[in-house]
Amino acid sequence: MAISHAHDSSMNASDLHGLVAEFETGQELKAAANAARLAGYSEMDSYTPLPIHGLTEAMGWKNNVIPWIAAIAGFTGAVTGIAMQYYVDVVDLPLNVGGKPMFTLPMFVGPTFEFTILFASFGAFFGLWALNGLPRYHHPIFSAKNFERASVDRFFLCIEAKDPNYDGEKTAEFLRTLLPLNVSEVEEPEV
Amino acid sequence: MAVSTELAPDILVTGEQDYESITRIIDKVILDNKIHNKWFYITLGIGVAGTGLMIAMITWLLYIGVGVWGDQIPVAWAWDIINFVWWIGIGHAGTLISAILLLMRQQWRSAINRFAEAMTIFAVMCAGIYPMLHTGRPWVDYWLFPYPNILALWPQFRSPLFWDVCAVSTYFIVSVLFWYMGLVPDLATMRDRTKNKFLKYGYAIGSLGWRGSAKHWHRYEQSNLILAALATPLVLSVHTTVSYDFAMSIIPGWNETIFPPYFVAGAVFAGFAMVMLFGIPIRARYRLKDLITMKHIDWMCKVMLATGLIVFYGYVMETFMGWYSGNKGEVDLTIYWFIGENKIEYWALLFCNCFMPQFMWFPKLRQNLVVVWIVCVFVNIGMWLERYYIIPMSLQINPLPAIDRPYHPTWVDICLFAGTIGFFTLSMLLFIRTMPAINIFEIKDYIYKVMGPDRIKKAEAAGVE
Numbered sequence: 001m002a003i004s005h006a007h008d009s010s011m012n013a014s015d016l017h018g019l020v021a022e023f024e025t026g027q028e029l030k031a032a033a034n035a036a037r038l039a040g041y042s043e044m045d046s047y048t049p050l051p052i053h054g055l056t057e058a059m060g061w062k063n064n065v066i067p068w069i070a071a072i073a074g075f076t077g078a079v080t081g082i083a084m085q086y087y088v089d090v091v092d093l094p095l096n097v098g099g100k101p102m103f104t105l106p107m108f109v110g111p112t113f114e115f116t117i118l119f120a121s122f123g124a125f126f127g128l129w130a131l132n133g134l135p136r137y138h139h140p141i142f143s144a145k146n147f148e149r150a151s152v153d154r155f156f157l158c159i160e161a162k163d164p165n166y167d168g169e170k171t172a173e174f175l176r177t178l179l180p181l182n183v184s185e186v187e188e189p190e191v
Numbered sequence: 192m193a194v195s196t197e198l199a200p201d202i203l204v205t206g207e208q209d210y211e212s213i214t215r216i217i218d219k220v221i222l223d224n225k226i227h228n229k230w231f232y233i234t235l236g237i238g239v240a241g242t243g244l245m246i247a248m249i250t251w252l253l254y255i256g257v258g259v260w261g262d263q264i265p266v267a268w269a270w271d272i273i274n275f276v277w278w279i280g281i282g283h284a285g286t287l288i289s290a291i292l293l294l295m296r297q298q299w300r301s302a303i304n305r306f307a308e309a310m311t312i313f314a315v316m317c318a319g320i321y322p323m324l325h326t327g328r329p330w331v332d333y334w335l336f337p338y339p340n341i342l343a344l345w346p347q348f349r350s351p352l353f354w355d356v357c358a359v360s361t362y363f364i365v366s367v368l369f370w371y372m373g374l375v376p377d378l379a380t381m382r383d384r385t386k387n388k389f390l391k392y393g394y395a396i397g398s399l400g401w402r403g404s405a406k407h408w409h410r411y412e413q414s415n416l417i418l419a420a421l422a423t424p425l426v427l428s429v430h431t432t433v434s435y436d437f438a439m440s441i442i443p444g445w446n447e448t449i450f451p452p453y454f455v456a457g458a459v460f461a462g463f464a465m466v467m468l469f470g471i472p473i474r475a476r477y478r479l480k481d482l483i484t485m486k487h488i489d490w491m492c493k494v495m496l497a498t499g500l501i502v503f504y505g506y507v508m509e510t511f512m513g514w515y516s517g518n519k520g521e522v523d524l525t526i527y528w529f530i531g532e533n534k535i536e537y538w539a540l541l542f543c544n545c546f547m548p549q550f551m552w553f554p555k556l557r558q559n560l561v562v563v564w565i566v567c568v569f570v571n572i573g574m575w576l577e578r579y580y581i582i583p584m585s586l587q588i589n590p591l592p593a594i595d596r597p598y599h600p601t602w603v604d605i606c607l608f609a610g611t612i613g614f615f616t617l618s619m620l621l622f623i624r625t626m627p628a629i630n631i632f633e634i635k636d637y638i639y640k641v642m643g644p645d646r647i648k649k650a651e652a653a654g655v656e
Contacts (some may be wrong), residue, residue: 026639033405046405049210049380050635051412055405063406066413070421088337088345095347110354110432114361117425121418125368128414132407135399142402150403151380153210 017140017188018044018160019171020147021180026052029155032178033058036159039174043163047141047156049149069127070120077119081112138189145184158186203299203637205481210635213482217629218384220477227624230476235620241613248607249324257327259603266586266598271321273578274608276433277461278318278615279359280454280574283426284462285311286366289373290422293415298640299490301633302483305377306473307466308370309626313618314465315363317611322355351435358425358432365425369418375401376411377627430454437581443520444585447512453505460498460544461574463491464567469619471564473628482629485558492557495570499548502577506545524588528580532587532597537580543573 023029026048033046037060046055056062085108089095094102129135141147141158150156157180159171175183204213219226252259262269285307292300323332335356337346346353378398385391401407434450467488474483513525528537547569556562583598622628 047403048405048408049376049403050632050639051408052405052639056409059405061406061409063409064413066410067417070414070417074421084337085348089348093343093345097349104349107349110351110428110435111348111357113424113428114354114357117421117428118361118364121365121368121421124414124417124421125372128372128410129399131410132404134401134407135396137400139400139402148383151376151383151401152214 015187016161016168017186018158018163018166019168019175019183020141020144020156020158020186021175021178021183022144022146023155023157023178023180026050026055026155028179029157030055030058032157032175032180035178036157036174040165041159041163041171043160043166045141045158045160047147047150047158049151049153049155052155063131065131066124066127070124073123073127074116074120077115077117078112080119081115082108084115085111140186140188143189144186145182154181203302203484203486204634205484208481208638210638213634213638214380214384214631216479216482217627217631217634218381220479220623220628221381221625222385222387226477228476231620231624234616238613238617238620241610242617243610243613244606245320245610245614248603248610249320251603252324252607253329257325259601261598261600261604262325263596263598265589265594265596266583268586269583269598270600270604270608271325272436273575273582274611275318275321275325276454276578276582277575278314278321278611279433280430280458280461281465281571282311282314282318282362282366282462283430283455283458284466285309285314286362286369286422286426287459287462288466289369290419290426293419294423298637299487301630301637302479302487303466303470303491303629304633305370305373305626305630306470306623306628307462308366308373309619309622309628310462310465310469311366312363312370313615313622315359315366316618317615319359319363320611322359351432351439354432355436358429362425362429365418365422369415369422372411372415372418373630374626375399376403377631379403380631381627427455430458442585443518443588443590444524444581447509449505449508449512453502456498456501456505457574457577460495460502460548461571463495463498464570464574467491467495467563468567468571471560471567473623475560477623477628479629482634488560488563489554489557492551492563492566495567496548496551499544499551499570503545506541520588520590524585527588528584531584533580533584536576537584540573540576540580543569544577547573 021032023032029046029048030052033044033055036044037058042060044059046052046059048055086103089108090102096102141156144150144156144158146154147156157175157178159166159175165171172183260269260271262271285304288300288307289304292304323329326332326335334340334344335346335353337348346356375398378394379401382391382394382398385394431451431454434454437445438447438450440446470483471488474480510525510528513521516522528534531537547566550556550562550566587595587598589595
């Protein structure tokens, strides 16, 4: 299994995005990611057609920011909702109905709840795309061999060139020991 | 070799399947032009005609005024509010399937959630038309929202009608976000599958450049779960708030504490019926039988039966409370339901919502698609009649008998309702034609989890058909 060069010009390491290995099953990919982490690689990513649990742990990558964004956004929504209703119905336009108290909390529960949900949803939704860096026009990985099947039935592991332990031939040799379908180099697109 | 699904119990995907064949079954509906036969175009034509009728009726109403509807004092809320509540209720099944069943880890939802979520969005659009027109001056509907203005006026936050504005607009926005988020990875699949250049551009833009990175999937699943956790109380709050529009008033027939749960159950009841009403023909036509199995139909029928029984209980309690309250208005109204001017509608309601769903007790009948489909038609009619008896019938009988006045819809009421059904049909067909109607990655996830990850190997020309 030779390295297939996407472009046959000789490249130096700085032009490379990384080395990509293609696997047939998610199980093999997870094992490969685990092996890569144990071999000392840290800058890598996997590309799969479906979410595979345990894959990020296998890659040694952790990120739990989204729930915090949603929680803070939701809290902001609750405060905004109640504050707005207080300002509007108690301070700015007080309408006394039937001699009842002005700050009628039970009557403000509904809109406060909806504001909380709305803000938290915005946080979870837009936070997701912001953290993922999407929408994005292009990414080097799209030029990987067979990558159009990453959204259908193939599983890819990419060890990136920026990894401190990255060394063209050695890394390729390492990836081949994981028994992928093939290993290929991926270039950074010219700027 | 592909995995045979013959042996495993409770299997939700049938036939010999691998990731590629799943993708092919679903994307064929969009990419194979020959799969759409004359029935698609006939239904599409009906949808276009209906949408045209809807636009014409809205235009006529804007030109003449809300007087073109049959609404008048004392029956100021009639077909417009019936249709609003009916459409919102239909939408609720979508959120229930996508959010509540996700939280409960019910994998069977994967085959129907996308479709049901799309239904939610289009149903809420149809619903939204009515209150917006009913304000009388739709061109100043932005007054509904709290914003600082030169009138120095604000909405009244203590009013259930304003809660309704908050609930329905939040519901619509969150439904769209949830639906679109689910679509992104599948649009990426479509981008990679289509050969057509323009479609490729379209799907590429829609998929936001999704590349299936494990880091992205990790955040995606977190975010999706959070949205589900937020949408679950939201969907319950929406129909609860809609029921407050009635329950917070003092009108006999409206002022009832049973309304919130009874409205929510009714919404789910009608929603599941609508999912099957559209789903059964589509499943047959586009050969989705391996993904939407008889098990799915069976479970949807059971949900429909259960919620139907809650609704039945609601009618029993309403009748009981009519007598037990001792309030003359309530007693008169309860008698009026059974023997009054609209007694045919009330008895028809009991037939549709209480008698018809009982067929769903029998496993044989749940497996008979014709019976199921007919029951679904009756349930949808029944749920419309339920809003009919709650809304205009309660207003026809008043504490001051001198103002009692019968209600009659006008041709504009009828045509506008028919038009919204056309718009809904058109939207659903366009959705099925252009977007993956079944969640591709979740079905793959199901195969990965349930059938054993190491057993899914790429089939060598497996007999997939």
